[in-house]
Each structure stands twice: as structure tokens, then as C-alpha cells.
Amino acid sequence: MPQQIGVAVIGMGVMGERxxxxxxxxxxxxxxxxxxxxxxxxAECAERFECLGAGSIEEALEAPGVRLVSVCTDDQSHLEPxxxxxxxxxxxVLEKPLATDPDEARRIVAACERAxxxxxxxxxxxxxxxxxxxxxxxxxxxVGEPVYxxxxxxxxxxxGWRIRGRTSVTFFLGIHDIDAMQWISGAAITRVQAxxxxxxxxxxxxxxxxxxxxxxxxxxxxxxxxxxVAPAGxxxxxxxxxxxxxxxGRVQVRVGGEEMSVDTHQRSVxxxxxxxxxxxxxxxxxxxxxxxxxARVVVEDEELLVAPQEALSAVNVAWxxxxxxxxxxxxxVE
Ligand SMILES: NC(=O)c1ccc[n+]([C@@H]2O[C@H](COP(=O)([O-])OP(=O)(O)OC[C@H]3O[C@@H](n4cnc5c(N)ncnc54)[C@H](O)[C@@H]3O)[C@@H](O)[C@H]2O)c1
Numbered sequence: 235m236p237q238q239i240g241v242a243v244i245g246m247g248v249m250g251e252r253x254x255x256x257x258x259x260x261x262x263x264x265x266x267x268x269x270x271x272x273x274x275x276x277a278e279c280a281e282r283f284e285c286l287g288a289g290s291i292e293e294a295l296e297a298p299g300v301r302l303v304s305v306c307t308d309d310q311s312h313l314e315p316x317x318x319x320x321x322x323x324x325x326x327v328l329e330k331p332l333a334t335d336p337d338e339a340r341r342i343v344a345a346c347e348r349a350x351x352x353x354x355x356x357x358x359x360x361x362x363x364x365x366x367x368x369x370x371x372x373x374x375x376x377v378g379e380p381v382y383x384x385x386x387x388x389x390x391x392x393x394g395w396r397i398r399g400r401t402s403v404t405f406f407l408g409i410h411d412i413d414a415m416q417w418i419s420g421a422a423i424t425r426v427q428a429x430x431x432x433x434x435x436x437x438x439x440x441x442x443x444x445x446x447x448x449x450x451x452x453x454x455x456x457x458x459x460x461x462x463v464a465p466a467g468x469x470x471x472x473x474x475x476x477x478x479x480x481x482x483g484r485v486q487v488r489v490g491g492e493e494m495s496v497d498t499h500q501r502s503v504x505x506x507x508x509x510x511x512x513x514x515x516x517x518x519x520x521x522x523x524x525x526x527x528x529a530r531v532v533v534e535d536e537e538l539l540v541a542p543q544e545a546l547s548a549v550n551v552a553w554x555x556x557x558x559x560x561x562x563x564x565x566x567v568e
Contacts, residue, residue, distance in 0.1 A: 430559040
């Protein structure tokens with residue numbers, strides 16, 4: 235990497251802080267500015283990352299040396315920072331989902347194309363070695379033609395309470411698997427029929443779980459399950475699966491049942507060892523791999539591993555699933 239590049243981080247919640255940490259730990263990137271609508275968060279993070287605490291998105295983008303931007307605002311607040319970053323000519327890594335509204339998603343992609351800036355949506359599952367290996371097995375022909383494609387993502391209930399109705403379980407969790415199912419199988423979801431229920435989080439107007447049957451353009455069928463009310467005492471906060479059965483074979487991924495646990499007299503815990511594991515004081519894992527990849531895309535023109543149109547396709551599917559759950563009708567995906 236020839237020179238060090240400056241990064242602005244917009245939205246300093248859980249993910250904004252992780253992005254900033256990784257940018258400062260990578261040898262060739264430095265956080266130059268941070269901005270959050272909550273001024274105290276901006277100030278705390280500016281102090282922690284020793285950078286400018288900006289008073290607006292524009293001020294963060296204009297800070298000297300900013301070349302790329304991490305957008306880590308809530309799911310439904312991705313449009314404004316992305317349009318501002320594109321207008322300022324900055325390359326963007328945007329936390330998933332691209333948007334929660336297909337029209338906003340299209341506007342973000344179009345603005346980046348017009349401004350000729352790079353855009354990558356952080357579908358971090360693509361940087362998880364297990365899902366990469368599944369993709370390679372499918373590409374290598376070991377599965378043959380996909381027949382049945384199943385995925386699920388269960389989070390503990392703290393996740394549903396934390397997000398508090400700001401987005402749906404489909405857009406917050408299911409979007410990872412919608413993208414993974416289409417990317418790994420090479421088939422596009424064309425029609426969905428979904429059901430949802432709300433017993434735990436009903437008070438905050440949020441579905442607990444959604445389940446959808448899926449039709450793919452290669453004739454395969456499948457099922458997607460997303461849930462964020464798994465018991466607080468679960469040993470692993472994330473329980474995810476992918477299972478693709480094809481004409482020649484099958485690939486399976488299991489996340490959360492890692493062969494590592496910490497058992498005490500009170501409970502057994504299986505910590506995350508893939509997405510953000512600290513080693514020698516640094517964050518290693520899939521998020522770091524994803525951000526390091528995007529820095530190389532920006533500086534060395536490395537080929538982008540998540541195309542904007544693929545992220546847009548995932549939004550269209552997620553939107554169709556929520557629409558189907560709301561109306562009780564099957565919905566064709568645009
Ligand atoms: N890749 C993953 O595994 C993963 C995990 C969790 C969340 N996410 C995604 O990351 C994004 C952020 O999620 P989070 O869990 O960090 O949420 P969070 O609530 O912890 O943080 C969001 C922050 O954005 C700020 N914000 C909202 N609108 C803003 C605006 N217009 N300008 C500046 N700041 C604004 C909020 O004040 C808040 O501090 C979401 O899109 C979410 O889906 C990804």
C-alpha cells in the first residue's frame with residue numbers, strides 16, 4: 235500500500251466504533267474524523283481515536299486527507315450520509331443493508347455511479363472463511379445444480395431490544411443470508427411467501443421472527459428464517475446455518491457451534507471467534523478482512539468482492555419478504 239489514507243466514520247454506535255478501531259489498527263489507514271448525530275458520542279469517539287469530532291457529515295467529509303468513508307448509521311439512515319459522501323467524491327464502505335427501502339437503495343447506487351466513487355456494502359458474511367469455502371465448493375461443481383437452499387440467523391433477545399424497532403429482523407439479520415444464498419448458489423430469488431410473529435417485541439412494534447419460502451430463478455426452492463428473540467442464556471449470541479443441497483452434493487455451514495467454549499458453574503459460553511476476535515490487542519477476523527479488502531479496492535484498484543447491484547438485489551428480496559409477511563400474499567421480487 236503506497237501511502238496512508240484518511241477515513242471518516244459516520245455513525246459512532248457499535249459498528250462505527252469497530253470500524254474506527256480497525257481503520258486505526260490497519261497499517262495504511264487512519265481515522266481522520268468521526269461524526270454522530272449524538273454530540274457526546276462524537277466527542278467520546280474523537281477522543282478515543284484522536285481525530286476530529288465533526289459537527290456535521292459535511293465537516294467530517296471535508297477533513298484534510300479523507301479519501302474513504304465508513305457509513306455506520308442505523309439501517310434506515312443510510313441515504314443522507316451516502317449521498318453526501320458521493321457528492322464529496324469519497325469512496326464508501328456502508329454497513330449492511332444498502333437501505334431498507336428499494337428506492338433509497340437505488341438512489342445510493344445511482345449517486346455513486348454518477349460520482350464515480352466506489353461503493354461496497356458490508357456483507358461481512360462474505361469474509362467469513364466458512365461461507366467463502368461454501369462458495370468455492372459450489373463454484374467447483376461439487377454441489378451441482380442447487381435444488382434446496384436453506385439459511386437461518388438467530389440472535390439473542392438483547393439484539394432485538396437494542397435495535398428497538400428501528401428496522402425489521404429481515405433487514406437487520408435476514409439480509410446477511412439473502413445475500414449469502416444468492417451469492418453462493420449463483421441463483422437469484424424471484425418470489426417469496428413469508429409469515430412473521432410478534433410475541434416478545436410486540437410492545438416496540440417489532441417482529442420477533444420471520445420465515446419465508448423462496449423460489450429461485452434456476453428452479454430451486456428454499457427457506458429463510460430470521461429471529462432475534464433467542465433466550466438470553468443461549469451459549470452463543472449468534473446461531474446461523476446455511477445448507478445447500480444440489481444435484482451432485484451438499485454444502486453446510488454452521489455458525490455459533492464453534493469447538494470452543496468457556497464453562498463456569500453458572501453457564502457455558504461460546505464466544506465469537508470469527509467476526510471480531512482480539513489478538514495481541516488488535517481486532518482480527520472477518521470485519522478486519524472486509525475493511526482491509528476495501529482499502530485495497532480504493533488504493534490498488536483490487537476487484538470489489540461485493541457489487542452494489544448484488545446488495546441492491548438483497549434489499550429487493552428483503553423488502554418483498556416484509557411485504558409478504560404484512561399482506562399474507564406471495565410477492566414477486568423486482
Ligand atoms: N456487519 C455486522 O455484523 C453488523 C452488526 C451490527 C450492525 N450492523 C449494521 O451497522 C449499522 C449500525 O448498527 P449499530 O449496531 O452500530 O447501531 P447503533 O445504534 O449502535 O449505532 C448507530 C449510530 O448511528 C447514529 N446515527 C443515526 N443517524 C445518523 C446520521 N444521520 N448521522 C450520523 N449519525 C447517525 C446513531 O446516533 C448511533 O450512534 C446498521 O446498518 C446495522 O445493520 C452490522
